[in-house]
Amino acid sequence: MADKMDVDAVNGEREEETVGPASDLPPERIIINNFDLIRQAVDAFDSRFILRALRSISTLRKSDKFAEAIVQGVRTAFPKPSMGARKVLEDVLPDNVTAMQNGTSAPSAEDKKKDASAEEQQLPEIWAYLGILVQVYLYDTQQFQEGADFSTNFVEKIRSWNRRTLDQIGAKAYFYYALFHETLDPKPPSKQSPVIEVRPKLLAALRSAVLRKDNDTQAAVTVLLLRNYISTADITQADLLVAQTQFPTAATNNQVCRYLYYLGRIRAIQLAYTEAHDHLESATRKSPTTGPAIGFYSQSMKLQIVVELLMGDIPERSVFRQPALEAALYPYFKLVQAVRVGDLQAFLRCVTNNEGQFRKDGTYTLILRLRQNVIKTGVRMLSLSYSRISLRDICTRLHISSEESAEYITAKAIRDGVIEATLDHQNGHMVTNPQRDAYSTTEPSEAFHARIEALLGLRDECVMAMRYPMNKHRQELSEAAKARERERELAKEIVEGEGDDGDGDEGGFEGM
Amino acid sequence: MAENELKQILTQLDTLKANNLSEAPKLLSRAKLALLNLNALVPTEQTQPQHLALAASLLEYGALISIRLQDTDAFTRYFQQLQPFYSLPSDRLGSRRQSNQGKVTGLYLLLLLSVGDYAGFHTVLEGLEASSGKEQIEKDEFIQYPVRLEQALMEGSYDKVWGETKGERVPSEEFGVFSEVLVNTIRSEIASCSERAYPSLPISNAKNLLFLDSEGAVIQFAQSRGWVAKEGRIYFPEQEQEMLAAQKDVMSSSNVVIENTLGYARKLETIV
Numbered sequence: 001m002a003d004k005m006d007v008d009a010v011n012g013e014r015e016e017e018t019v020g021p022a023s024d025l026p027p028e029r030i031i032i033n034n035f036d037l038i039r040q041a042v043d044a045f046d047s048r049f050i051l052r053a054l055r056s057i058s059t060l061r062k063s064d065k066f067a068e069a070i071v072q073g074v075r076t077a078f079p080k081p082s083m084g085a086r087k088v089l090e091d092v093l094p095d096n097v098t099a100m101q102n103g104t105s106a107p108s109a110e111d112k113k114k115d116a117s118a119e120e121q122q123l124p125e126i127w128a129y130l131g132i133l134v135q136v137y138l139y140d141t142q143q144f145q146e147g148a149d150f151s152t153n154f155v156e157k158i159r160s161w162n163r164r165t166l167d168q169i170g171a172k173a174y175f176y177y178a179l180f181h182e183t184l185d186p187k188p189p190s191k192q193s194p195v196i197e198v199r200p201k202l203l204a205a206l207r208s209a210v211l212r213k214d215n216d217t218q219a220a221v222t223v224l225l226l227r228n229y230i231s232t233a234d235i236t237q238a239d240l241l242v243a244q245t246q247f248p249t250a251a252t253n254n255q256v257c258r259y260l261y262y263l264g265r266i267r268a269i270q271l272a273y274t275e276a277h278d279h280l281e282s283a284t285r286k287s288p289t290t291g292p293a294i295g296f297y298s299q300s301m302k303l304q305i306v307v308e309l310l311m312g313d314i315p316e317r318s319v320f321r322q323p324a325l326e327a328a329l330y331p332y333f334k335l336v337q338a339v340r341v342g343d344l345q346a347f348l349r350c351v352t353n354n355e356g357q358f359r360k361d362g363t364y365t366l367i368l369r370l371r372q373n374v375i376k377t378g379v380r381m382l383s384l385s386y387s388r389i390s391l392r393d394i395c396t397r398l399h400i401s402s403e404e405s406a407e408y409i410t411a412k413a414i415r416d417g418v419i420e421a422t423l424d425h426q427n428g429h430m431v432t433n434p435q436r437d438a439y440s441t442t443e444p445s446e447a448f449h450a451r452i453e454a455l456l457g458l459r460d461e462c463v464m465a466m467r468y469p470m471n472k473h474r475q476e477l478s479e480a481a482k483a484r485e486r487e488r489e490l491a492k493e494i495v496e497g498e499g500d501d502g503d504g505d506e507g508g509f510e511g512m
Numbered sequence: 513m514a515e516n517e518l519k520q521i522l523t524q525l526d527t528l529k530a531n532n533l534s535e536a537p538k539l540l541s542r543a544k545l546a547l548l549n550l551n552a553l554v555p556t557e558q559t560q561p562q563h564l565a566l567a568a569s570l571l572e573y574g575a576l577i578s579i580r581l582q583d584t585d586a587f588t589r590y591f592q593q594l595q596p597f598y599s600l601p602s603d604r605l606g607s608r609r610q611s612n613q614g615k616v617t618g619l620y621l622l623l624l625l626s627v628g629d630y631a632g633f634h635t636v637l638e639g640l641e642a643s644s645g646k647e648q649i650e651k652d653e654f655i656q657y658p659v660r661l662e663q664a665l666m667e668g669s670y671d672k673v674w675g676e677t678k679g680e681r682v683p684s685e686e687f688g689v690f691s692e693v694l695v696n697t698i699r700s701e702i703a704s705c706s707e708r709a710y711p712s713l714p715i716s717n718a719k720n721l722l723f724l725d726s727e728g729a730v731i732q733f734a735q736s737r738g739w740v741a742k743e744g745r746i747y748f749p750e751q752e753q754e755m756l757a758a759q760k761d762v763m764s765s766s767n768v769v770i771e772n773t774l775g776y777a778r779k780l781e782t783i784v
Binding site for chain 1: 638672706713
């Protein structure tokens with residue numbers, strides 16, 4: 001199971017790199033500056049400004065005066081203590097901070113902005129933004145129960161507004177909403193966990209998001225639901241959700257990564273390894289590989305390694321050499337070594353030694369399925385090294401309990417196409433058929449085709465991912481209108497000229 | 513009122529002998545009506561603990577009886593109905609004499625295995641691992657049995673499967689119902705393996721390999737799979753056919769090559 005930090009980390013990835021010049025401002029300044037950004041976003045109907053405002057959260061939460069800053073922000077936005085919105089936000093902040101702020105510094109800030117804010121009739125976006133800050137604050141100070149209660153009301157309020165400029169904020173609000181409920185006791189694998197109670201809410205949110213064409217919330221909530229189902233091992237429900245919904249194509253990269261990861265997980269449990277591998281491969285490739293997102297990257301890498309092993313492939317050595325992952329992947333490295341040589345004893349030893357780690361990663365049950373792959377690899381190694389080997393020797397080398405088992409296992413390996421051999425029952429040995437030349441088969445051309453397909457797919461995706469400026473087409477439209485206007489004038493002039501000259505110049509029209 | 517009736521039916525079911533099992537469905541449907549009257553067929557916040565316990569026991573009886581009657585659809589229904597009960601905290605279910613949760617779940621796993629639904633099998637197993645923890649599962653003989661079987665089936669140790677389905681190794685009589693199905697499954701698996709693995713096979717050896725009782729049965733089985741039995745050996749004609757098919761494959765793949773190349777050309781054109 002992915003740690004909560006992993007998912008959080010993917011979120012933090014962009015925030016970290018684009019903090020930029022804002023970072024040396026005091027936190028309350030950042031918050032108040034962000035109000036302007038949000039206002040701009042609402043006026044211009046451009047969500048990018050909101051994203052920029054949300055990005056600074058990671059800087060803000062690191063500040064030790066985070067709570068004070070939020071209070072200041074709230075005061076600025078809602079100067080009158082009697083305002084309902086302000087009360088809701090302040091109720092959950094610590095009393096001493098609110099009290100202290102009442103005393104000295106707050107009034108000055110209040111006075112300055114008083115005139116401006118009176119006419120503002122605060123935008124819901126600004127209130128929601130402050131709400132997110134409160135959620136982050138509650139999470140960082142580990143007030144999970146308060147956070148859960150606050151978030152429940154908060155997302156309800158956001159949903160009732162139905163404003164497109166609120167989408168990004170809403171998506172984030174749902175994220176924290178789910179996160180809070182996940183941290184409440186009893187924790188997820190238990191069937192009484194509060195995560196089950198939030199499901200109807202999340203499903204309702206998904207429904208409204210789809211109806212309102214709210215891509216951000218839709219993507220975020222789908223991912224949250226999948227995570228929710230997987231956390232209590234309700235794989236069937238998760239699978240049904242995937243089958244019944246469409247993941248928005250316009251979702252942000254981070255959400256796509258998570259979605260693909262969960263999808264890969266579901267498919268791996270359902271034994272659809274090829275599909276799982278495709279999903280996980282895209283997830284790891286799309287995922288950022290540095291910064292706080294390394295948790296997510298290593299988590300999906302681990303799963304991908306196991307799925308690759310289950311498919312009968314051996315992951316590349318370079319995967320384990322990545323400096324950031326070396327330590328995290330070490331148990332898996334040992335595992336791959338055992339599977340690669342087909343050593344059943346080493347495999348079992350590795351599994352028992354690292355059981356805790358595998359369980360934590362949620363790969364344990366998948367790894368247990370590897371047992372048969374280890375045996376298969378063992379048989380293949382034997383078949384490669386001997387042209388003829390007795391079943392008794394196979395038994396001793398692979399530590400199989402009886403000769404009959406060995407016979408059935410090799411027969412199955414032959415049927416599954418793992419080895420090219422025949423069995424001689426009377427004499428009790430396995431005879432390997434001579435290797436055929438791979439280049440006389442269709443295999444090379446198939447590999448070639450697969451690569452070209454992948455590249456073409458990549459190109460198509462790139463073309464689709466290109467972004468065009470929002471109002472470009474309007475500009476073109478107006479230009480076209482102007483051109484038509486000019487044409488009409490010209491035509492008029494020509495008609496007038498025709499009257500003068502008597503005979504028209506047909507070629508003139510063609511030039512238009 | 514309904515509660516008393518329910519208790520009565522439960523004791524009746526308890527004492528029901530094997531020879532009049534056919535009575536059971538009638539009793540069960542009466543009991544389910546009683547449960548509906550008590551509002552306990554689906555657990556809710558308001559349902560009283562003793563009703564919950566009664567309902568769970570009744571559904572478990574239903575599940576076990578439908579297995580004995582070989583009614584797998586009914587069994588699946590009972591299993592699904594039991595799920596909400598199993599996900600309740602244990603103190604809400606009150607004191608139950610004994611829980612058959614392991615048994616019913618084990619049977620369900622075995623059912624999935626016998627119809628070859630490995631994806632379903634692993635999905636259920638994953639859920640079990642997450643909800644009741646490893647120790648619980650490793651202690652539970654009823655769940656370990658299908659897990660062992662699956663492992664043996666997947667790695668190909670069919671003789672282990674055969675051993676497990678013998679009388680004394682089966683954990684309870686309900687599990688025996690599936691033995692027949694499983695033996696048939698492994699027999700056809702072995703047959704398809706043998707077709708590829710052996711050039712030919714003496715009939716006496718085939719008898720042991722396929723776990724059949726007599727050589728006559730071997731010949732009958734061989735005929736049903738289209739094998740040729742002559743001079744005391746079995747020959748597998750499919751092998752040769754497949755060799756031919758493989759050769760044809762290489763020849764017919766030229767079509768695919770042409771198609772692919774044309775595809776590349778078209779794509780290239782759209783790009784350039």
